[in-house]
Amino acid sequence: MAILVPRRTILAGAIGGVAAGLTGCGPRGNNIGIGLITALTAQSAKSGEAITRGLTVAIDEINANGGLLGHRLELIRRDDESNPGKGVTAARELFYKERVAVLFGGLDTPVARAIVPIASAARTPFVVPWAAGTAITHNGTDPNYVFRVSAVDELVDKAMVAFAQRTYGVRRPGLILLNNPWGQSNEKGLKAALTAAGLALGGSEKFEHSDVDVTPQLGRLRAAGADCLMMVATVGPSAQVVKSLDQMNWDVPVVSHWGPAGGRFSELAGPHANRVKFVQTYSFFGPDSPVKTRVLAALETSYPDIKGPQDVTPAVGVANAYDAMHLAALAIRAAGSLDGNAIRRGFARIDRYDGLIKSYRAPFAHGQDALGEQDYIWAQFDQGRIVPVPAKAV
Amino acid sequence: MDIVPALLTGLALGSVYGLIALGFHITSSVCGALNFAQGASAMMGAVLLWMLTQAGWPVPVAVCVAIGACGLYGLIVERAAIRPFLARKSDAWLMATVALGLVCDNGMMLVFGAEPRSMASPLALSSMRLGRADLGVYPLHLLIPVVMLVLAAGIDLFRRKTLHGTAMLAVAQNRDAASIVGIPVGRVVAAAFALSSALAGIAGMMVAPLSHVETGMGVALGLKAFAVAILGGLGSAWGIVAAALLFGLVEAIVTLGIGSGYTQIVTFLLVIIVLTLRPDGLLGRAQVRKV
Numbered sequence A: 001m002a003i004l005v006p007r008r009t010i011l012a013g014a015i016g017g018v019a020a021g022l023t024g025c026g027p028r029g030n031n032i033g034i035g036l037i038t039a040l041t042a043q044s045a046k047s048g049e050a051i052t053r054g055l056t057v058a059i060d061e062i063n064a065n066g067g068l069l070g071h072r073l074e075l076i077r078r079d080d081e082s083n084p085g086k087g088v089t090a091a092r093e094l095f096y097k098e099r100v101a102v103l104f105g106g107l108d109t110p111v112a113r114a115i116v117p118i119a120s121a122a123r124t125p126f127v128v129p130w131a132a133g134t135a136i137t138h139n140g141t142d143p144n145y146v147f148r149v150s151a152v153d154e155l156v157d158k159a160m161v162a163f164a165q166r167t168y169g170v171r172r173p174g175l176i177l178l179n180n181p182w183g184q185s186n187e188k189g190l191k192a193a194l195t196a197a198g199l200a201l202g203g204s205e206k207f208e209h210s211d212v213d214v215t216p217q218l219g220r221l222r223a224a225g226a227d228c229l230m231m232v233a234t235v236g237p238s239a240q241v242v243k244s245l246d247q248m249n250w251d252v253p254v255v256s257h258w259g260p261a262g263g264r265f266s267e268l269a270g271p272h273a274n275r276v277k278f279v280q281t282y283s284f285f286g287p288d289s290p291v292k293t294r295v296l297a298a299l300e301t302s303y304p305d306i307k308g309p310q311d312v313t314p315a316v317g318v319a320n321a322y323d324a325m326h327l328a329a330l331a332i333r334a335a336g337s338l339d340g341n342a343i344r345r346g347f348a349r350i351d352r353y354d355g356l357i358k359s360y361r362a363p364f365a366h367g368q369d370a371l372g373e374q375d376y377i378w379a380q381f382d383q384g385r386i387v388p389v390p391a392k393a394v
Numbered sequence B: 001m002d003i004v005p006a007l008l009t010g011l012a013l014g015s016v017y018g019l020i021a022l023g024f025h026i027t028s029s030v031c032g033a034l035n036f037a038q039g040a041s042a043m044m045g046a047v048l049l050w051m052l053t054q055a056g057w058p059v060p061v062a063v064c065v066a067i068g069a070c071g072l073y074g075l076i077v078e079r080a081a082i083r084p085f086l087a088r089k090s091d092a093w094l095m096a097t098v099a100l101g102l103v104c105d106n107g108m109m110l111v112f113g114a115e116p117r118s119m120a121s122p123l124a125l126s127s128m129r130l131g132r133a134d135l136g137v138y139p140l141h142l143l144i145p146v147v148m149l150v151l152a153a154g155i156d157l158f159r160r161k162t163l164h165g166t167a168m169l170a171v172a173q174n175r176d177a178a179s180i181v182g183i184p185v186g187r188v189v190a191a192a193f194a195l196s197s198a199l200a201g202i203a204g205m206m207v208a209p210l211s212h213v214e215t216g217m218g219v220a221l222g223l224k225a226f227a228v229a230i231l232g233g234l235g236s237a238w239g240i241v242a243a244a245l246l247f248g249l250v251e252a253i254v255t256l257g258i259g260s261g262y263t264q265i266v267t268f269l270l271v272i273i274v275l276t277l278r279p280d281g282l283l284g285r286a287q288v289r290k291v
Helices: A009-023 A046-063 A083-095 A109-122 A154-166 A182-197 A216-221 A235-248 A265-275 A290-302 A315-335 A340-348 B001-029 B038-054 B059-086 B093-112 B139-161 B161-172 B175-180 B185-210 B218-232 B239-260 B262-276
Strands: A030-036 A073-079 A101-105 A126-128 A147-148 A173-178 A204-207 A226-232 A254-256 A276-280 A352-354 A360-361 A377-382 A386-387
Touching: A030 A083, A030 A315, A030 B239, A046 A073, A046 A290, A046 A315, A073 A083, A083 A101, A083 A109, A101 A109, A101 A315, A109 A126, A109 A147, A109 A182, A109 B218, A126 A315, A147 A315, A154 A182, A154 A226, A154 A254, A154 A276, A173 A182, A173 A216, A173 A254, A182 A226, A204 A216, A204 A235, A204 B262, A216 B001, A216 B239, A226 A235, A235 A254, A235 A265, A265 A276, A265 A377, A290 A315, A315 A340, B001 B038, B001 B139, B001 B161, B001 B185, B001 B218, B001 B239, B038 B059, B038 B093, B038 B185, B038 B218, B059 B093, B059 B185, B093 B218, B139 B161, B139 B185, B139 B239, B161 B175, B161 B185, B161 B218, B175 B185, B185 B218, B218 B239, B218 B262, B239 B262
Parallel strands: A030 A073, A030 A101, A101 A126, A126 A147, A173 A204, A173 A226, A226 A254, A254 A276
Antiparallel strands: A276 A377, A352 A360, A377 A386
């Protein structure tokens, strides 16, 4: 016998089902969802994996200690493929469907900037463990739901100029920048930093990601009397600069943003990869600490490809994400609930945290960035490993 | 100013574009269609050479196998993305070749990975010297234009002096008549696409040691090669050779002279100006159409 169901009932059921999905009635069960949007495929996949590992180690520690507010944490990842459009779609899903308590993400500055208004509208904290674009946290929103545990372009630019002055005694640095928004943003910052330091500009040149040869740009900088190169570019293009310098036999110091740290720079740049000194927020070859020992042991246990500190690459992704997750956990504890606005206020109430990168003291009491210029270290490649620049060279 | 190395490097890069562009010329002459994803063939040549040498294959063998594989890919392009559409007198091969190129790029990424890798070459280790002067270029920079010129001359001789080349010319002039006299038109067109892809593969292999190997490397190469093919005239191999060298030189001179911010603007404005003055390219001829 056929059972007749009124169409109105079917419609009501369907609407109810969709509404339940949208309002997030707990697809995560009893766990607290922690979102992550980063590049898990394409060129930056290795960096996205580093962020994942840093978050995972921290989440495992928190869960081993009883979780948060009586719940276990669960990492929910989405791939943005370094594409802002995909990042926005994933952010909407994680905020409104998965109902994450905190969203981590933003390997690429354009993706992070695209997510900022979504996070503000969702009133859920968005924590950036990598992207350095100044405008990500200096975004004009009030209240500001965006926090960062990473470098900040504006501060990196000042640090690059100070390092070049201190280490090489430069008088006329030239800029060699990738022709994209990141390069443009740093061009302004570097010019301002050079002016503030009273140094002349030895030219500013841009190049494309696909450029096979950078010798014409470098030739212009050499002709303009540049005595040091300030470089802002990703791994492949940075390697092209080094190869072109080799081709030209131009032995000039290269001070770089952290672009070269994200992949196989030493392989691509060849034997002179170590001429590039770049900014980092952390190196596992730095001073020992109980947190470092604990994190390294956890990484070696969880990931068979990690046999020692040389295998934790890029280290900044792991370290920034690890500390950022613990800081977010402190914010949730301070909030005492999963309300986004309460967690946002909780970030400002964090008093102290002894992390992997440093001992944080009220890291978000006066701003949205937990790391400052004094926290940056300088590194170089040595036999494929990222190591701090020897003290005598600094 | 580093004018000499810049010019020599410009000639080398222009020749890379030229090798890929010669492929456009060959297929366009034979059947009027192009593989718009020629850049994918260039990428495939570089990636396969890298993978084979990493697997321990001797370089000469790896080069031959990689070129052969690129030729095979050209046959697939013709069979899957050209022939079905030409048979229906459709222009959809335009999109089909682009789509097949994307399939190739993404398929190779699954095998090769997303990260760029380095390809070492003894021809790109130390810059060349002329007496006491450092030329600021590697031997490979000088070899690339030579390879392009030799291959262009070889193609020219092949087409004018051999039976198979004559068959290609016959197909280009009148497919139906060529078929009536027993020329296997389908095989000739397929061979043209195989040769076209093999040339692009050679270009990819030659540029890789100067840069690096990655699955996205063919996009910019293919785009510039297409500009070179149009600039030189799709119907003229020697026009393409001249345009390739000119394009590379202009890129280098503009970057060195007025800065990299103007390179693309000036180079492509030049392409537009030349095409305005000579719509069929530098050495191309207007085709006569019977109505």
